[in-house]
Amino acid sequence: MRFPTFTAAEELKRTWTDKFVRVKPGQPRYERFAGKIGRVVTVNYGGQAIVDFADGAWYDIPALAEYLEVVPDEEAKGKYDATANSAQKLPARQG
Numbered sequence: 001m002r003f004p005t006f007t008a009a010e011e012l013k014r015t016w017t018d019k020f021v022r023v024k025p026g027q028p029r030y031e032r033f034a035g036k037i038g039r040v041v042t043v044n045y046g047g048q049a050i051v052d053f054a055d056g057a058w059y060d061i062p063a064l065a066e067y068l069e070v071v072p073d074e075e076a077k078g079k080y081d082a083t084a085n086s087a088q089k090l091p092a093r094q095g
Contacts, residue, residue: 004047012043012063020076021051021068023061030061037071037079054084 004012019040023033038053040063049063061067 002047003045006045009043009045009047012047012049016040016043016049016063016068020071020073020080021049022071024067024069027067030067033059033061037076039080039082040068054081056084 017040020037021040022035022037023030025034033053036053038051038059041050041052041058043049043063044060046060047063048060049068050058051061051068052058
């Protein structure tokens with residue numbers, strides 16, 4: 001994957017940030033995320049979506065429709081727990 005231009009990276013951010021997503025099947029490198037719903041925290045300037053699957057880590061996945069699909073908020077409700085990690089303004093686990 002080529003690095004996007006600044007303008008293209010900004011467009012990817014607007015498109016993907018704060019969306020619930022799942023990894024599309026057929027991507028062997030990302031099979032460990034099969035069936036999981038995550039939230040895109042941001043998109044970096046390398047064109048990678050930083051995805052939080054509520055497991056305590058964030059993952060770089062190409063911000064392309066061939067890798068990710070947007071999940072409607074109604075479907076994501078109950079399958080994604082935003083309090084399970086520190087990707088929130090005031091995490092309950094701080095101390």
